[in-house]
Amino acid sequence: xxxxxxxxGPFNVPEGATVAFNCTYSNSxxxxxxxxxxxxxxxxxxxxxxxxxxxxxxxxxxxxxxxxQYISLLIRDSKLSDSATYLCVVEGDxxxxxxxxxxxxxxxx
Amino acid sequence: DAGIxxxxxxxxxxxxxxxxxxxxQTENHRYMYWYRQDPGHGLRLIHYSYGVKxxxxxxxxxxxxxxxSKTEDxxxxxxxxxxxxxxxxxxxxxxxxxxxxxxxGQGTRLTVV
Numbered sequence: 001x002x003x004x005x006x007x008x009g010p011f012n013v014p015e016g017a018t019v020a021f022n023c024t025y026s027n028s029x030x031x032x033x034x035x036x037x038x039x040x041x042x043x044x045x046x047x048x049x050x051x052x053x054x055x056x057x058x059x060x061x062x063x064x065x066x067x068x069q070y071i072s073l074l075i076r077d078s079k080l081s082d083s084a085t086y087l088c089v090v091e092g093d094x095x096x097x098x099x100x101x102x103x104x105x106x107x108x109x
Numbered sequence: 110d111a112g113i114x115x116x117x118x119x120x121x122x123x124x125x126x127x128x129x130x131x132x133x134q135t136e137n138h139r140y141m142y143w144y145r146q147d148p149g150h151g152l153r154l155i156h157y158s159y160g161v162k163x164x165x166x167x168x169x170x171x172x173x174x175x176x177x178s179k180t181e182d183x184x185x186x187x188x189x190x191x192x193x194x195x196x197x198x199x200x201x202x203x204x205x206x207x208x209x210x211x212x213x214g215q216g217t218r219l220t221v222v
Contacts, residue, residue, distance in 0.1 A: 008149075034210075042215070042216075043199060043213035043214060043215050043216055044152070044199070044213050045213070046210045046211070049210075087151065087152070092154075096154060096157065096167065097142070097154075097201075097211055098154070099144070099151045099152035099153075100151055101149065101150060101151035102151055
């Protein structure tokens, strides 16, 4: 089983739609969780950290479910500029970040 | 943007030749990482460093070595390049390790022919 698993997509949604991504992780001892965004042929950049209490940043909401070992990302009112690959990132062994394979989102007009 | 640069940005090399990729940072961050990214696999950790001369292996370290003689530089060497090492290589830095944001370089596209 992979340490971090994501649905690769693609998710094709119209502008204004709400879309949700899930990610599961295998290491129950993990303490740090992130969502990164990667545009085509670019480097990944941090979108948001994921806290136990859940957190929101504008149209983006991230949540953590420790019991079921998954994290989620909700994007409301999708924009064309949201089209990208979203990477789930989980703390691995000490000092290591483990990346999921990414979920591709395509927002169309 | 974080001060992290990779060189070269693109390289084509022949099978069996040694190749060194350089990652340079100006942020004085303690942790530095080398990842490779391939379709269907996402980002996979090759090696990482938690200080000068302190390095450890990641999940795909075979065929790669690293060195960190200064805080600002982290070198990745392919001792004898193979076609399976054709990939996009990303360097990343972070200040306090896993609990903080990692900043990535722009990547090096390596082709082994």
